[in-house]
Amino acid sequence: MQRTNIPNSDLPDAVSPNSAVKLVWLAPFLLALAWFWANISAVKWLLSSFVEIPTLYKILIGFLIVALVVRSIGNSDRPPGFSPNFVLRRYPLLLMLGAGICSIALQYIIDIKQVTVLLFILGTYGLCGLIVEPNFWRKNLPVAGLLACILPFNSQFNSGLGLPARVLTAQVVEQLLSILHVGAISSYDIIILENGIAHVDVPCSGIKTLLVGTLFLLAATWLEGRKLTLKWLAVGAANFLMLVSANAARVAVLVLVSEVFKQPKLAEIIHVPLGIVGLVCACFVTWLMLQRIPKFQPEKTSGISAKPNSELLPNHPLAKPGIIVAVTVLAVIGQLSHVETSKMAIAPLRWPEYIKSDSIPLNASEQRFFGNYPDTQTQKIRFVADNLRGSLLTVASTSWQTYHAPELCFVASGIPVNRIEKKQLTPEITARWLSLKNNQLSAVYWLQSPQLTTDNFMIRIGSDLTNKNHNWVLVSILFNSSLQAENQEVKKFAINVYDTVKKSLQGEMNENSTGI
DSSP: OOOOOOOOOOOOTTOOHHHHHHHHHHHHHHHHHHHHHHTHHHHHHHHHHHHHSOHHHHHHHHHHHHHHHHHHHHTSSSOOOBOSSOOOBHHHHHHHHHHHHHHHHHHHHOOOHHHHHHHHHHHHHHHHTTTBOHHHHHHTHHHHHHHHHHGGGSSSTTTTTHHHHHHHHHHHHHHHHHHTTOOEEEETTEEEETTEEEEOOGGGSSHHHHHHHHHHHHHHHHHTTBOOSHHHHHHHHHHHHHHHHHHHHHHHHHHIIIIISOOHHHHHHHHHHHHHHHHHHHHHHHHHHHTTSOBOOOOOOSSTTOOOTTBSSTTOTTHHHHHHHHHHHHHHHHHHTTOOOOOOOOOOOOOOTTSEEEEOOOOHHHHHHHHTOTTOEEEEEEEEETTEEEEEEEEEESOGGGOOOHHHHHHHTTOOEEEEEEEEOSSSOEEEEEEETTTTEEEEEEEEOSSOEESOHHHHHHHHHTTOOOOEEEEEEEESSOOOTTOHHHHHHHHHHHHHHHHHHTTOOOTTOOOO
């Protein structure tokens, strides 16, 4: 009888086939576990956001995801290969680790949940690229971009990103109007002209326009099979600039028509058409530029087990354990970034004796808004100080997302804003002075930290970016009469309020404070 040679299985005699299978599955399982642990906050936020949206919207999102996956598989030359023995490919690995590092860095610098979730989805697709056929992964990368743009914005659409976008839009429009010699001043998301007020509201922020334009670019890239290259990134940057410019031009036109030419009805009529025209034009130019991008050409590989040139450290025994350890370290760092610390080093406000005050409750809208930020400390009082009477609201927080324009509260309460000016009340206090209700009332507000006082909300955001001045207080004062910022009683009152807030920020109790 002829003896048959059995190839060596490279498995020790003590290791059974079932044990070998378990060992093969162990590495990707540990990697996936470490990755999801590193992004547990993004997973929780994404799951909780689905609870808040309508059932119909959930069905639509689910249908879209299934349609994208089915079409991705159907367009492939063969079903996507899958292997539990993950391969360290260059681009999927860079996408996963890059998204993880950026997510943790942004959480330390400026925590916007939608951006964190977007990076988590992209990084998860990078993780999938280690275990699926490389051509399938590369061809359907735009699909991951589509899902990454859709899922984080299914609820709380303008939370986090909306306000900065409106602020920047208002400031850009202010500069455009100044070129046309139209006097204007932007205040958060409101533009005040010499003869009127224009509110840059949610539709004017440009977030929806950017989202739709980006989705168009990704969908067109995927449907036409374009290759993601540096040229494609240049097209994406051009698409972004065109969408932002179109939105800023639209807002500028609306402000001119409504407030300068006094045609508010016409502005209301052209509001939506202008946005659609700008979006369509930007998308059309983007599509033309996309035609110059070469189409995706699959690499010739023999399947999932093939080792193309993009594989990193193919024969290094510590490569895969090293990646698992690296992701685990990211997970530990990510968890440390969520450790609750007592940042709010602020003592209770103790007003000088000459300021007679009574606490008053927050109104319903204020309760709803500040209720989303449990660490925020608010105090609202009714005051009498010599001949001055009115109300004062202080909002102490470590997050810039806690604040919104005080003039929005006035407008929402039925108090029209007629004029906003930047005033230097004292050498220490740079504030915004408001004339309200046909100049029958006056108001003033500023943002104050232990080291800085400003009227510019972008400076407040910048303090988070530079990790400086975490503790801030928004001071908003509404007077019961029309006053001038140069009034000595106003200056005296402002200095007392400023000193009280400053001592509170420094953690002092200010028990013996007196008027000046």
